[in-house]
Amino acid sequence: MTKRFTALFSHRQDQPARAHQERDDMKRSLSLLALLLLLPSVVAANEKNSRPPNVVLIMADDLGYHELGCYGQKWIKTPNIDRIAAQGIRFTQFYSGNAVCAPARCCLMTGKHPGHAFIRTNNAAKHLHHLASKFGWEFDGQRPIPDDEVTLAEVLKQKGYATAAIGKWGLGHFGTSGDPNKQGFDLFYGFNCQRHAHNHYPRFLWRNHKKEVLPGNDRTLNGETYSQDKFTEVALEFIRENKDRPFFLYLPFAIPHLSIQAPEKSVAEYRGKIPEEDYKHKGYLQHPTPRAGYAAMITHMDRDIGKILSLVGKLGLNDETLVIFTSDNGPTYERLGGSDSEFFESAGPMRGLKGSLYEGGIRVPLVAKWPGHIKPDSTSDHLCAFWDLMPTIAQLAGTKTPKGIDGISFAPTLLGEPGKQKEHDYLYWEFPSYGGQQAVRMGKWKGIRQNMLKKNNPDPLRIELYDLDADIGETNDVAQANPDVVERIRTAMKEAHDPSELFPIKPIDGTQQ
Template sequence: MMRYAFLMLLGCAGIALAKPNVVYILADDLGYGEVGYNGQEKIQTPELDAMAAKGMRFTDHYCGNSVCAPSRCSLMTGLHPGHAYIRANSPGYPGGQTPLPKGTETMGKLMQRAGYKTAIIGKWGLGSTWDSGHPNQQGFDHFFGYTDQRKAHNYYPEYLWRNSDKLMLDNGKGKKNDYSHDLMTVEALKFIDENQKKPFFLYLAYTIPHISYQVPDLAQYKDKDWPKNMKIHAAMTSRMDRDIGAIKRRLEELGLAENTLITFNSDNGAHGQFGSLEFFKTSGKLRGKKRLMYEGGVRSPMIAYWPGKVPAGTVNDHISAFWDMLPTLAELTGEPVQGKTDGISMLPALLGRNDKQQKHKYLYWELYEGSPNQAVRFGKWKGVVADRRKGMKIELYDVTSDEGEQADVASEHPEVVEKIRQMMKDARVPSPYWDKDNKPLFNAKAACDANGVEPLPPRQKNKKKK
């Protein structure tokens, strides 16, 4: 049925199509305003800007969450944070993150069933090499990169994983010769070359511009009168942009461009460290950054590029989120989702058919670290609970007229506030791993017990010498 609907959509556009390849590119901590097509003036992103100009830019697409692991969980499983298994990063869990359980439906598994060769290259962050969260057990034929998101903070690691094999690098003991981002690009190009004769799904999860600030050279920024960290930040981002352009050109050289959907997103808002939020205006006109539920923490700089299929030079205000990608791939391939999804296929919107696009009643988020918070996007309204520990005070913003969320109008629209309050109640199912003693805190022991591992000991604070 889904395949029939997809073919009908394509037929309306006069398009004949073989089974399309999919390249999903995810940046790490890239702010909404950090790319030229969203107004960035200092950091150069010409490749992404060109793809946006010849593809579709989404103004109201949202991340799965405002921090790494739960955002990637929502992307992979098609579940919003009120239903997702992982609802925050996981301090105390070995291997960097609570793993996806065995039997979880994922984008990788769906694409395998649809006959695709699948790969995750980059930062995984949803399990380790020795547990149920390993990419090879979650639908990916090929894995190259980091399983542990904490180790992904270092761009010159001692090793990366290729499937279950530890690939030792020429780093450590003062040496910095193998830059992980560059190795990911090489691996991605190789995967495309080796699978050009069959349909493939490549999830390319780059780690730029997440700190640490490390880059082989400062490129075009070396002579700028900027703080050094800002030069590094810009050089990292432009390096990623350059390599995305290289992947696009490889698809063109192989004659695959017109049969490949490329999407680009960021996993959450800008990290904003070392003054980058202010210096580059990485959130653009939006309020907030990573870990916050304001627009700067959860809105993604999404573009879609597919010559001849995605209408060129278009801007789309369809309200969508990461959990829509699983059902989108289902409709694209005709392979149904096995199990529950909170998502709605956004394939009609991608093909420029917003008149055929089903819409969400609302989008929902919750996060369990820092100040545990919640949010709902409901039409033009955005409701935010800034800190659940202080009660359920809901701030209300009209994000169509007040994109920067500067005017809290909750007192003027109590009926809207109450609707959002009910949505927040209805949207979530409590989790024993993320609701400890009815408080929104990560229960490392419960999660470790459920997955049969020993938790890490608590971190010891360094005591000052007397």
């Protein structure tokens, strides 16, 4: 082509018609050359625009709604998570899947609310202990989700995503149907069993089916290798290795779940600056300065999140990466393990903590950023929950979700298109533990049943009713004054509950509710 341009420029013709023809040929050739020269950048731009977003989904463990700076925390510093909120959106009415670890994670991974989800409470897989020696388990793990459950990772594999789960799994051990490598994840690294995660200086972590021994750790208060640091290290490796293709990085960190443990450098930031107080220690390892230690865990995690955000930026992936941060349920209760949710006002003005279907046990933080797509420094009061994450991420990735899920995509809210946002008629929870509970959020109304499984409860089906617009602390039961609302909530509780043989709630498993 270049030789043709040279000939066209150097060749002269005396005949006018021929000269015009040559000039037209030259213009066409120049246009073609320009197109060819631009083609690589055009193709690259089109590929960039058509590539589905990378997804980094970070989940803390037992972090309260009020334990982040962007949600009003005074003592604990979380500048990097706050930056996600500042550069994106902060949700004020987002809910976990349930009040404790495993059932919440099941809702997130499968897009189903607790009335349909397979896992509905924490439940050790002791019935599978015969597999321990075969697969090298030291902890039994939790009851596994079955093969026919479709996870968020499997949904994204349809679009060619590289997938990793790094942190705490809790939905089935290796060698079972809940094995994360059988549920759509190319890489799993961390704690498979949540009991294993009760110490942040473990003797080993799992890399897929292999144990990775951590020298210098013996499951005491301190050690040589902090598990959180390993999670971050492997997450950074995964991002680097998959920077040229869409990736899904699921980071269910084990912080700030007990035991209270953090490297000395992180604890030193708070020691002497946060007042300590005598208390009666119960459960988990005892930390000498538990409030400072607890704050240090969260700030240490926040710093690691900063490293992840920094790498995404250095690789030029900011505009192609959706980052989401949330927590699996509310904060810990009764100074267990030295925790102090009252001092930190961990649940803010809300009633209840971990294990409770009152607001403090299930309303959790959610912040997200995606430059060029999510408006910076925005806030949403859209009602949504863990089971909405699957259809939301699937829509943004351009892939399909399985039939029978309960989630509704809130992608329109993320993208600043509220007119396109579909709403839930209600959000539903059930929890066959901590006395047995049911709850429904319906607009401003919150209906809840408590102590459904306690002996000698004269009315296990009684519904408490709260107007959350006027009473976020759920202190004033207005059921008697609003019988029509109570009946609507009773109907919702009945239609949302599918009985489970594994997790029965006898008062509602029959026809009368």
